[in-house]
Amino acid sequence: MTPPLLGGVEEVASSASLLASSTSVESVCENGSAELKERNYMGLSDSSSSGDSSAISAVTGESKTSLNLKATELRLGLPGSQSPERNSDLCLFASTQLDEKPLFPLHPVNDNHGSSMPKNLLLGNKRGFSDAMDGFSEDKFTSDSEVNAMLSPRSSQNLENLSSQPAKAKEVVGQKPAQERPLVSNDPRANNRSSANNSSAPATKAQVVGWPPIRSFRKNSLATLSKNTEEVDGKAGASALYVKISMDGAPYLRKVDLRNYSAYKELSLALEKMFSCFTIGQCGSHGTSGREMLTESKLKDLLHGSEYVLTYEDKDGDWMLVGDVPWEMFIETCKRMRIMKGSDAIGLAPRAVEKSRNKD
Amino acid sequence: MNYFPDEVLEHIFDFVGSHKDRNSVSQVCKLWYRIESYSRQKVFVGNCYAIGPERVAERFSGLKSITLKGKPHFADFNLVPPDWGGFVYPWIEAFARSRVGLEELRLKRMVVSDESLELLSRSFPNFKSLVLVSCEGFTTDGLAAVAAYCRQLKELDLQENDVEDHRGHWLSCFPESSTSLVSLNFACLKGDINLPALERLVARSPNLKSLRLSRAVPLDVLQRILIRAPQLLDLGVGSYLHDPDSENYNKLVTAIQKCKSVRSLSGFLDVAPHCLSAFHIICPNLTSLNLSYAPGIYDNELIKLLRHCHKLQRLWILDCIGDKGLEVVASTCKDLEELRVFPSDPYVGQAAVTEEGLVAISRGCQKLNSILYFCQQMTNAALITVAKNCPNFVRFRLCILDPTKPDAVTQQPLDEGFGAIVQACKDLKRLSLSGLLTDQVFLYIGMYAEQLEMLSIAFAGDSDKGMQYVLKGCKKLRKLEIRDSPFGNAALLMDVAKYETMRSLWMSSCEVTLGGCKALAKRMPGLNVEIINENDQMEFVGGCDDDRQKVEKMYLYRTLAGQRRDAPEFVWTL
Numbered sequence: 001m002t003p004p005l006l007g008g009v010e011e012v013a014s015s016a017s018l019l020a021s022s023t024s025v026e027s028v029c030e031n032g033s034a035e036l037k038e039r040n041y042m043g044l045s046d047s048s049s050s051g052d053s054s055a056i057s058a059v060t061g062e063s064k065t066s067l068n069l070k071a072t073e074l075r076l077g078l079p080g081s082q083s084p085e086r087n088s089d090l091c092l093f094a095s096t097q098l099d100e101k102p103l104f105p106l107h108p109v110n111d112n113h114g115s116s117m118p119k120n121l122l123l124g125n126k127r128g129f130s131d132a133m134d135g136f137s138e139d140k141f142t143s144d145s146e147v148n149a150m151l152s153p154r155s156s157q158n159l160e161n162l163s164s165q166p167a168k169a170k171e172v173v174g175q176k177p178a179q180e181r182p183l184v185s186n187d188p189r190a191n192n193r194s195s196a197n198n199s200s201a202p203a204t205k206a207q208v209v210g211w212p213p214i215r216s217f218r219k220n221s222l223a224t225l226s227k228n229t230e231e232v233d234g235k236a237g238a239s240a241l242y243v244k245i246s247m248d249g250a251p252y253l254r255k256v257d258l259r260n261y262s263a264y265k266e267l268s269l270a271l272e273k274m275f276s277c278f279t280i281g282q283c284g285s286h287g288t289s290g291r292e293m294l295t296e297s298k299l300k301d302l303l304h305g306s307e308y309v310l311t312y313e314d315k316d317g318d319w320m321l322v323g324d325v326p327w328e329m330f331i332e333t334c335k336r337m338r339i340m341k342g343s344d345a346i347g348l349a350p351r352a353v354e355k356s357r358n359k360d
Numbered sequence: 361m362n363y364f365p366d367e368v369l370e371h372i373f374d375f376v377g378s379h380k381d382r383n384s385v386s387q388v389c390k391l392w393y394r395i396e397s398y399s400r401q402k403v404f405v406g407n408c409y410a411i412g413p414e415r416v417a418e419r420f421s422g423l424k425s426i427t428l429k430g431k432p433h434f435a436d437f438n439l440v441p442p443d444w445g446g447f448v449y450p451w452i453e454a455f456a457r458s459r460v461g462l463e464e465l466r467l468k469r470m471v472v473s474d475e476s477l478e479l480l481s482r483s484f485p486n487f488k489s490l491v492l493v494s495c496e497g498f499t500t501d502g503l504a505a506v507a508a509y510c511r512q513l514k515e516l517d518l519q520e521n522d523v524e525d526h527r528g529h530w531l532s533c534f535p536e537s538s539t540s541l542v543s544l545n546f547a548c549l550k551g552d553i554n555l556p557a558l559e560r561l562v563a564r565s566p567n568l569k570s571l572r573l574s575r576a577v578p579l580d581v582l583q584r585i586l587i588r589a590p591q592l593l594d595l596g597v598g599s600y601l602h603d604p605d606s607e608n609y610n611k612l613v614t615a616i617q618k619c620k621s622v623r624s625l626s627g628f629l630d631v632a633p634h635c636l637s638a639f640h641i642i643c644p645n646l647t648s649l650n651l652s653y654a655p656g657i658y659d660n661e662l663i664k665l666l667r668h669c670h671k672l673q674r675l676w677i678l679d680c681i682g683d684k685g686l687e688v689v690a691s692t693c694k695d696l697e698e699l700r701v702f703p704s705d706p707y708v709g710q711a712a713v714t715e716e717g718l719v720a721i722s723r724g725c726q727k728l729n730s731i732l733y734f735c736q737q738m739t740n741a742a743l744i745t746v747a748k749n750c751p752n753f754v755r756f757r758l759c760i761l762d763p764t765k766p767d768a769v770t771q772q773p774l775d776e777g778f779g780a781i782v783q784a785c786k787d788l789k790r791l792s793l794s795g796l797l798t799d800q801v802f803l804y805i806g807m808y809a810e811q812l813e814m815l816s817i818a819f820a821g822d823s824d825k826g827m828q829y830v831l832k833g834c835k836k837l838r839k840l841e842i843r844d845s846p847f848g849n850a851a852l853l854m855d856v857a858k859y860e861t862m863r864s865l866w867m868s869s870c871e872v873t874l875g876g877c878k879a880l881a882k883r884m885p886g887l888n889v890e891i892i893n894e895n896d897q898m899e900f901v902g903g904c905d906d907d908r909q910k911v912e913k914m915y916l917y918r919t920l921a922g923q924r925r926d927a928p929e930f931v932w933t934l
Contacts, residue, residue, distance in 0.1 A: 210437035210843070211818070212703060212734060212761050213792075215494060217520040217548065221629075222655055222704065 241331060247275050247308075247339040258331040264323055271310065275339060312337045366391075370399045379404045398422050405429070406838075406863050408446060408470065409888065412921045413454035424463045425489075426451075430470035432866050432915050433816070434841055436494060439868055439913070441894050443928045449476040450926075456483035464489040464515075471495070477502030481509035488540075489515035496522040500551070504530035511535070514567075515543040525551030532557035541565040545572035547596050547627055547653075552576050563588050572596025575629040580608050586615035594648075595619070596627035602635060613638045626650035626676075631657055636665050643668030647695075650676040652702045663688045673697045678704040679712040679734060686717035690724025698730040703761060711735050711761050715742035715768070722749035729787075730755040737768035738795055743777025747784035756781055757792035763819045766796035773797050779804035782812075792816040802826035806833025814839040824871075827851035831858055841866040849876030856884050864917040875907025877914055881934035888923060889916040889934045 241258040254274055261267045310322040314333040322330070322337065364372075373396055376382050386396040402425040403416060417423065430446025448470045455462055462484040472495045480487065487510045500523065506516065507530055531554045534541075541561065546553075553576040562568060562585050570593060573582065577598035586592070602609050622642050631654050646669050651657060655678055657665075662677065663685050669675075672693040679701050681689075689696065699721060703711045715738045721728065722745065729752045738760050758778075766773055774795040782788060782805050789811055793801065797820035805812065806829035813836055821827065827847040830840065831854060839862065848871030859865060859880075874891070881889040892913035923933045 208763075210434065210439045211763060212759055213437050213816075213818070214702065214734075215436045215520060216438055217494065217522060218652070218702065221653060222702075 243312075243334055243336050245271065245274075245337040245339065248341050248344065250275065256337075258334065263327055264330075267322075268310065271339065308339050309342055310337065310339055366395055369395045373399055401425060402464075403427070407917050407919075408448075408451070409921060409924050410863070410917060410919045413451040414458065415920070417455055417458035417460050423455075423460050425466070426455075426462070426464070427466040427468075428470060429468045432841065432864060433469075433839070434843065434866055434868065435469055439843070440915075441892065441928075441930065444892070444931060445924065445926055445928070446470045447476075447926060448472050449479070452476050452480050452483065460484075461486055463487055464491075466491040466493075467495055468493045469495065471497040472502070473497050474499055474502035474505070478505040478509075481505045484510075486512060488512050489517075489543075491515065491517040491519070492521050493519040494521065499524040500526045500530045500549070503546075504533040507531070507533040507538075508535065511538065512540055513538065514540050516541075517543055517545045517570075518548050519545065521548050523549055525549060527551050529554040529557060531561060534561050536560075536564070539564050540567065542567045543570035543594075544568070545570065545596065547572040547574050547598070547629070549574045549576070555581050559584055559588070565589075566591075568592065570594035570624075572627060573598035575599050579612060583608060583612040583615045586612075586619055590615075590618040591621055592619055593621050594624040594626075595622050597625070597629075598627055599630040600628050600635070601630050601632050609635065609638070617641055620645065622646070624648035624650075626653075628654035628657065636661050640665065640668050644670055647671055648674040650674075652676040652678055652700065654678070655680065655704050659685050667692055669693055671695055674699075676700040676702070678702050680704045681717075682712050683714055683717035683720065686713060687720040687724075690720045693725060695727060696721075696725040697727050699725070699728060700732040701734055702732075703734040715739050718742060719745050719749075722746040726750065727752070729753055732757040732759075732792075734759045734761060736761060737765060738774060738777065739767045739769050740772060740774055740777035740780075741767075741769070743774065744780040747777075747780040751784040752787065753781065753785040754787050755790040756785065756788060757790065757816070758794055759792065760794045763794050764796050773800070775800035775804065779808070782808040787811055790814040793820055794818060798822050799826040799829070802829040806830050809834055811836055813837060815841070817842040817845055819844045821845045821847060824848055824851035824854075828854050831855050837861075838863045840864075842868070842870055844869040846871050848872055849879075852876050853880060856880055859884060859916060860886055860918045862918065864915065866913075866915050867911075868913040870911075872911050872914060873907060874909045874911055877911055877916075878907065878934050880916070886918055886920075887916050888919050889914065890927070891932045891934065893930050893932060 242255045243258060244253050244255050246253045256267070256270065256274070258267070261270065311319050312322050312330070312334045313319050313336050315335060319338070325333070369392065373382070373385060376385055379402075382396055382400055386393045397419050398421050400420050401422055403420050403423055404427045405411060405416065406429050408428045408430050416426070428448065428451060430448075431440050431444060434440060435444070446469060448465075448467055452465075456479060462480075463486050465480065465487075466489075470492075472492060477498055480490075482505075490506060490510075490513075498521075503516075503518075503523075506513065513534075534557075538561075542565075544561075553574060555577065558577065559581060562571070568589050569591065571585070571589065572594070573585075573596055575598050577585075579600060579602045582597060582600075586595075602612075616638055619642060623645060625639065625642070625646055625648070628636075628651060636657065643665060649666075649669060649672055651662065657678075657680075659680050659682050662681050666672075666675075666681075666685070666689055670692060673695050675689065675693065675696060675698070677685075677700070681701070686701075689699075701713055701717070711734050713733070713735045715735065718731075718733055718735065718738075719742045721731075726749070728750045731753065732755075735758070738758065743758075767777070774793075775798055778791075778793055778797070778801045782791070788809055791805070791809065791812060791814070793816065799822045802821060802825070805815070809815075812834045815830060815834070815837065817840075824847055826845070827842070828851050830837070831851070837858075841864075843866075847867065852867070852872050853876060877889050877891060881887065891911055892915065894912070927933060
């Protein structure tokens with residue numbers, strides 16, 4: 001039967017030509033061909049074409065940095081997937097040899113030296129993980145495989161090419177807005193997969209449908225449970241507790257979720273960060289230069305010094321100084337907060353100013 | 361065979377327990393078939409659409425217990441749209457009509473309506489045991505019916521079901537005369553519980569051996585329950601939040617000390633982690649510990665707890681235990697047979713355990729035969745070491761959170777590692793793969809995994825050859841589920857007769873086309889070949905162009921019942 005794959009390959013090739021100045025698309029026969037060829041859509045590094053496997057194997061024995069260089073070779077494949085060096089014995093079509101190959105080699109890596117068989121990567125239609133990120137219908141996948149091709153390489157020499165291409169790719173890919181997600185979200189993934197350790201992967205919110213394979217009951221329960229445990233020191237959290245915060249002289253109010261904090265100090269730090277933009281002018285007058293100098297301690301001085309005090313309105317409508325009552329009681333009774341100038345706070349309590357100095 | 365009277369044969373068959381063996385017995389001759397059929401009390405139907413309930417009731421006239429499974433396994437991961445099917449109502453209705461003396465109903469991944477629960481509770485006076493795993497479609501009203509009308513109820517076990525909470529007082533529907541309860545598990549319920557009713561129920565159930573509470577049960581109630589039921593073997597703690605200095609906590613410590621029989625501990629759905637030391641005293645007796653729903657327990661508290669668990673055979677935990685924690689497990693739990701390590705934050709995609717934890721476990725726990733391990737990364741060397749250390753795996757499921765990640769050290773595919781596992785573990789029945797994998801791993805699986813019954817594949821392989829190796833090699837394969845892998849019609853159609861020896865095949869986001877599926881359905885009338893066409897991804901315009909469309913989700917299974925009549929619109933049976 002005519003494999004429909006060939007039809008797919010041509011489609012990909014024609015779209016890829018939009019992106020690369022030269023494309024070298026080789027037709028791929030998946031059944032019965034002795035050699036599995038890599039295709040090189042970007043046409044950038046010829047050394048990664050199928051014939052030059054010795055270049056690939058030469059890299060194997062070297063350090064991790066070389067492997068990373070390998071990662072930068074452009075080939076159509078899953079982001080981070082490498083062309084594994086294959087012993088010719090491991091050729092899929094030489095099954096008799098395979099039987100003799102030991103499965104517990106002492107050094108599995110060394111076994112794969114001197115390959116002549118680059119991995120048969122995408123036949124153009126293979127679903128990469130990033131393809132599946134969409135979890136959508138087939139017709140998007142052709143564009144997705146281009147995205148794959150673009151995202152595999154990482155080296156700086158390709159960056160110039162890449163930087164102009166994302167825009168183009170977005171044109172091609174971007175007919176349905178959902179497709180842009182792979183580009184955006186895959187970048188950190190692709191970068192991280194190419195590196196040996198993945199520990200620095202930033203959290204990517206885009207998820208493949210049904211991955212990781214955890215029962216949805218468990219997934220949902222954990223999501224609720226961990227959210228609750230993070231709040232308020234491991235006690236069961238209720239819903240968020242948002243209160244408005246105003247600051248004298250600031251053009252607009254802010255809102256904070258008091259359940260995000262477990263102590264006054266955390267709240268105070270958060271407020272300082274939040275309202276730092278409003279106090280830059282003050283910093284200037286205090287002799288600091290520019291935003292970089294606006295350190296936390298300086299802010300603290302500002303807020304806890306003579307300038308500002310943090311107050312709140314409680315359930316009875318009275319304005320109180322923040323910090324007098326235990327935290328638990330505070331979040332129960334606080335209706336809204338106000339960062340007022342020290343001079344205004346005099347009416348609250350004369351010791352307010354001293355108290356805020358003591359907090360430092 | 362003619363020499364024995366029927367009663368003797370029947371008596372002998374009583375000793376034949378497993379379904380497989382009884383199925384074999386029934387194939388020997390007509391006489392044996394007849395005797396085995398009327399004497400079989402426990403029936404297992406792995407696919408509720410493989411046979412109709414009337415036929416089951418007719419053949420097994422002595423049926424007392426039935427286990428039914430509905431949706432395909434990948435439904436657990438949201439790959440099957442709701443309303444796909446798996447309704448239990450027709451079964452209950454048919455059994456009621458046929459006057460089956462049903463005593464036990466065990467369901468997995470089925471849709472259970474309140475009506476079916478009500479019908480169940482009214483139709484079978486001897487009904488004793490209801491076990492629902494991963495089911496949906498019912499509310500606490502259905503539970504109330506079961507509580508009220510199943511006068512002989514011994515077991516009500518709800519595991520990970522999606523239950524709509526109507527806040528009815530279903531617990532108080534257990535009549536005051538009901539004292540037969542042996543096992544009660546409602547941990548998966550999310551709503552409030554009538555706490556006094558619960559306490560009274562426990563008080564009048566002297567045979568209660570297993571009790572798993574939901575989050576709605578606070579500590580003081582737990583403490584009172586434990587005082588009343590010190591004979592418990594299996595305890596699921598609901599909420600575990602308290603002030604360590606309070607009197608309640610002290611009372612709890614006293615109560616726990618009395619529970620010398622507890623062998624299995626789970627729950628801690630809300631937990632104040634630093635108070636787990638109250639349970640240290642029963643840890644040395646535990647054979648089973650499930651803390652996989654307790655993300656609030658930090659690794660050092662987990663480790664402190666685990667250090668006391670010398671007899672543990674089964675452990676389900678979250679990956680916040682870390683590799684270091686797994687080393688502690690390896691050195692403490694020498695009898696460990698089953699380990700499951702779940703990711704504590706599945707959404708972010710970071711797991712706190714790596715291959716090192718797995719290797720440590722394999723070194724320390726020689727009896728390990730079942731593992732489910734979600735990890736950040738894996739290496740071939742680690743898997744090869746694990747295979748050498750633990751050749752007894754029956755179930756091996758590895759999930760690297762990044763599904764196409766290669767060997768973390770060598771950047772190779774993980775073919776060699778999994779190959780080592782299948783070669784060393786001669787009894788391997790279930791395998792789930794992940795990581796970067798080529799056709800090579802399937803060659804190994806086909807060659808070595810002779811006992812393999814269930815294989816789960818995701819984002820793996822290069823070509824049809826991969827799937828072909830498996831279909832050719834794994835003679836005992838029953839369930840094959842594949843997603844996002846480049847297997848197409850050539851693989852699908854290679855050996856169509858094979859599918860009648862299997863329960864089911866699932867392929868989603870692969871390369872199979874509508875034409876391929878049609879060809880298969882035509883050649884194998886004994887199979888239901890279902891296409892799930894969500895969101896109108898496929899169009900039947902007419903003409904041969906249709907056949908070239910790729911099929912997003914295909915599920916085929918052998919059946920004696922023909923095409924099912926309850927399929928929704930988006931499911932096409934070819």
